[in-house]
Amino acid sequence: MATRTDKRNVARPTPVPAHVHDHEHDPLSLERECCVVPDLPSPAGSPLVALVGAPNSGKSTLFNGLTGLKSKTGNWPGTSVDVARGPWRSGGVTFDLIDLPGAYALDPLSPDEALTRDLLVTDGPGRPDVVVVLADAAHLARSLYLVTQVRELRLRCVVALSMLDVASVRGLTVDPDALGAALGCPVVSLDPRRRVGLGALADAVAQSLAGGVPAPRTTAEPDADELAREDERFAFIDAAVTAGTRDSGTSRANWSDRIDQVATHPVGGPLVFLAVMWAVFQATTTVAAPLQDALDSFFSGPVSDAAAAALAALGLGGSWVEGLLVNGLIAGVGMLLTFVPLMAMMFALLALLEDSGYMARAAVVTDRLMRAIGLPGKAFLPLVVGFGCNVPAVSATRILSNSRQRVLTALLVPFTSCSARLTVYMLVTTTFFGANAGTVVFALYVTSILFVIGVGLALRHTLWRTMGAEPLILDLPPYQRPTLAITAGVTWVRLKGFLKTASGIIVATVCAVWLLQSIPVGLGTFGQVPVGDSLYASLARLVAPIFAPAGFGAWELVSALVVGFVAKEAVLSSWAQTFAIADGDPGHLGGHLIDSFAAASGGHPLPAVAAFLVFVLAYTPCVATLAAQQREIGGRWTLFGLGLNLSVAWLAAVVVFNVGCLL
Amino acid sequence: MSGPLTRVLDAFGAGAASLAEVEAATGLSADVVSASVDHLVRLGRVDAELLSMGCPTGGCGTCASGTTEGAAGCGAPGPSLRRRGPALVALTLRRPRVEAGN
Numbered sequence: 001m002a003t004r005t006d007k008r009n010v011a012r013p014t015p016v017p018a019h020v021h022d023h024e025h026d027p028l029s030l031e032r033e034c035c036v037v038p039d040l041p042s043p044a045g046s047p048l049v050a051l052v053g054a055p056n057s058g059k060s061t062l063f064n065g066l067t068g069l070k071s072k073t074g075n076w077p078g079t080s081v082d083v084a085r086g087p088w089r090s091g092g093v094t095f096d097l098i099d100l101p102g103a104y105a106l107d108p109l110s111p112d113e114a115l116t117r118d119l120l121v122t123d124g125p126g127r128p129d130v131v132v133v134l135a136d137a138a139h140l141a142r143s144l145y146l147v148t149q150v151r152e153l154r155l156r157c158v159v160a161l162s163m164l165d166v167a168s169v170r171g172l173t174v175d176p177d178a179l180g181a182a183l184g185c186p187v188v189s190l191d192p193r194r195r196v197g198l199g200a201l202a203d204a205v206a207q208s209l210a211g212g213v214p215a216p217r218t219t220a221e222p223d224a225d226e227l228a229r230e231d232e233r234f235a236f237i238d239a240a241v242t243a244g245t246r247d248s249g250t251s252r253a254n255w256s257d258r259i260d261q262v263a264t265h266p267v268g269g270p271l272v273f274l275a276v277m278w279a280v281f282q283a284t285t286t287v288a289a290p291l292q293d294a295l296d297s298f299f300s301g302p303v304s305d306a307a308a309a310a311l312a313a314l315g316l317g318g319s320w321v322e323g324l325l326v327n328g329l330i331a332g333v334g335m336l337l338t339f340v341p342l343m344a345m346m347f348a349l350l351a352l353l354e355d356s357g358y359m360a361r362a363a364v365v366t367d368r369l370m371r372a373i374g375l376p377g378k379a380f381l382p383l384v385v386g387f388g389c390n391v392p393a394v395s396a397t398r399i400l401s402n403s404r405q406r407v408l409t410a411l412l413v414p415f416t417s418c419s420a421r422l423t424v425y426m427l428v429t430t431t432f433f434g435a436n437a438g439t440v441v442f443a444l445y446v447t448s449i450l451f452v453i454g455v456g457l458a459l460r461h462t463l464w465r466t467m468g469a470e471p472l473i474l475d476l477p478p479y480q481r482p483t484l485a486i487t488a489g490v491t492w493v494r495l496k497g498f499l500k501t502a503s504g505i506i507v508a509t510v511c512a513v514w515l516l517q518s519i520p521v522g523l524g525t526f527g528q529v530p531v532g533d534s535l536y537a538s539l540a541r542l543v544a545p546i547f548a549p550a551g552f553g554a555w556e557l558v559s560a561l562v563v564g565f566v567a568k569e570a571v572l573s574s575w576a577q578t579f580a581i582a583d584g585d586p587g588h589l590g591g592h593l594i595d596s597f598a599a600a601s602g603g604h605p606l607p608a609v610a611a612f613l614v615f616v617l618a619y620t621p622c623v624a625t626l627a628a629q630q631r632e633i634g635g636r637w638t639l640f641g642l643g644l645n646l647s648v649a650w651l652a653a654v655v656v657f658n659v660g661c662l663l
Numbered sequence: 664m665s666g667p668l669t670r671v672l673d674a675f676g677a678g679a680a681s682l683a684e685v686e687a688a689t690g691l692s693a694d695v696v697s698a699s700v701d702h703l704v705r706l707g708r709v710d711a712e713l714l715s716m717g718c719p720t721g722g723c724g725t726c727a728s729g730t731t732e733g734a735a736g737c738g739a740p741g742p743s744l745r746r747r748g749p750a751l752v753a754l755t756l757r758r759p760r761v762e763a764g765n
Binding site: 104105107109139140141142144145172226227228230231232234235237238241242245247260264364367368371473475476 | 666669684685694698705
């Protein structure tokens with residue numbers, strides 16, 4: 001079933017610029033402009049009745065009901081437009097019924113609509129004696145535009161009103177007599193599918209024919225501008241709808257609207273959004289944690305042992321091959337694979353939220369927030385996408401029409417916490433915060449939003465002072481029941497992307513890290529050097545002091561951040577490699593992290609962990625994001641963004657650690 | 664009193680964020696607001712744009728990004744007509760064109 005959304009934009013032809021058909025809005029010019037209309041005299045002098053209405057309004061069903069399928073369909077002479085024609089017999093009277101092509105209005109946007117317009121506005125033998133306009137009671141105002149235009153012509157008009165049952169479900173009751181009085185033409189209720197009301201329609205057409213052609217309705221002044229003319233028509237429509245319908249209010253009181261009253265409320269909306277996201281992270285950690293532990297034990301136990309035994313059998317035990325395979329690839333990639341259940345769980349929950357329509361409400365909440373802080377409303381979409389992956393989010397800034405807005409939003413995207421960072425959060429929070437891991441992860445996502453707001457405001461009031469606002473309205477789709485097929489499909493697409501990263505970038509990174517960890521600095525042989533004496537550790541030690549004020553200035557911790565520059569998943573794999581090689585076996589990564597943070601922070605591991613997580617959240621997500629930024633906003637802004645991310649991340653980490661130590 | 668179309672445009676300009684807020688600001692029924700917005704789109708006074716909010720069921724091949732720009736990928740501005748599920752429509756006021764030489 002087509003949604004409200006589908007009807008609005010997708011199926012429509014591209015609107016023609018107003019100036020192209022300005023003259024067509026003038027009712028007088030409608031009458032004057034004669035086009036070439038084929039000469040089709042009514043057979044045997046029977047009155048010619050034209051059936052018009054919007055495309056897919058049920059016009060053909062009504063036509064078949066009226067003619068009993070005794071009709072002929074063919075191209076209208078001189079055109080390629082299909083027109084059906086047949087005798088309509090009722091009460092001893094025969095009408096010559098023509099089913100004209102569907103049209104929303106008499107301002108043609110297609111050859112079909114042009115034919116309908118030409119036939120109605122042109123005097124001549126092909127002009128109908130009566131026009132029956134099929135109107136949809138469930139979308140009455142939209143249907144009445146065509147009626148309004150027909151009423152501006154010197155034609156007899158009868159409105160056939162269908163879809164009353166659908167309108168009734170929505171709480172709308174239509175009074176045909178009152179509506180007819182407001183429109184100045186008869187209105188007949190009918191149901192073409194059940195062939196109800198067809199006799200009454202024939203009677204109304206016959207009565208209309210018995211009288212003279214009514215005077216066209218009074219329109220706006222001929223010299224009024226386009227908007228004034230259209231406003232006058234819509235005022236006429238509004239008056240007719242008001243006079244002819246009664247809204248019981250039940251349409252607004254349906255369950256979907258009731259939910260929206262809370263979900264999009266200026267205060268309640270953000271609270272609901274936060275509650276939903278907390279539930280997602282809590283459910284993810286609670287359900288996936290046991291599976292993750294089991295997989296961790298599997299890779300660090302049987303898989304590593306089997307690989308080591310196989311290599312020993314081949315005479316490669318203790319060699320660099322074992323180091324690369326067991327302590328490198330199996331430890332690194334295996335660590336990442338333990339996150340598959342967690343990511344699958346989260347992707348599935350987010351897919352459920354999307355498929356149900358809730359994410360569209362979250363977008364309204366975000367949009368409102370964007371406006372409140374003076375950022376472009378449409379920026380919400382790239383930022384929402386950014387919580388999945390920053391790379392498409394940077395590309396999605398193309399929806400912004402203003403280049404300054406694009407640059408600003410592309411600089412903010414890296415502050416949205418992508419799913420790759422979630423793997424780091426999960427490992428660290430489950431290690432240090434146990435059962436409260438879900439809440440801590442949730443807090444990180446809230447921090448991510450605060451970063452977007454804070455940095456956005458700072459940029460908005462410094463570099464982007466002159467950026468104009470762009471009014472934006474979101475038309476929400478109705479809620480719907482999520483389907484298993486769509487949820488599973490979307491989950492799989494995203495999980496596949498996660499696994500692709502694991503199998504590509506991570507393997508390459510693991511090999512590079514292994515190579516650096518195998519190269520000795522000073523004495524030693526390749527592949528046999530303690531990791532602390534390797535080139536990898538030496539390089540990391542150069543950087544580590546920078547992070548001492550943030551409480552995690554140990555080379556084992558900082559080296560992972562450097563590797564994480566490639567991709568955040570690589571943070572885990574590099575830790576797994578580092579600690580596995582240091583101990584000679586993969587062991588339990590969590591224990592190593594606890595020791596490292598305790599040593600680096602001078603006895604304040606939790607503030608140091610919090611600072612580390614905030615740094616991971618705010619610094620450059622990955623090289624792919626930088627590449628996307630370079631493509632979208634150019635090299636200079638990309639460099640600016642790189643510096644911005646690193647500066648903000650470092651400052652925030654230092655503040656978090658030092659404030660945490662005081663508490 | 665101005666007509667429905669002008670009132671809807673005014674509500675846009677005043678910062679209404681949803682059609683429900685337009686209804687509240689204009690006092691018009693949902694049906695008339697919806698028809699007015701459709702007509703403003705038809706007149707070219709308002710741009711309507713479907714926004715994709717996530718990956719489509721059919722994967723990248725059916726993605727908005729893939730079909731509107733001729734190649735598979737993420738993040739293109741337009742949605743795929745084959746995309747299923749709820750989608751947002753963003754409505755924006757179209758700015759008047761500045762004629763050359765002005």
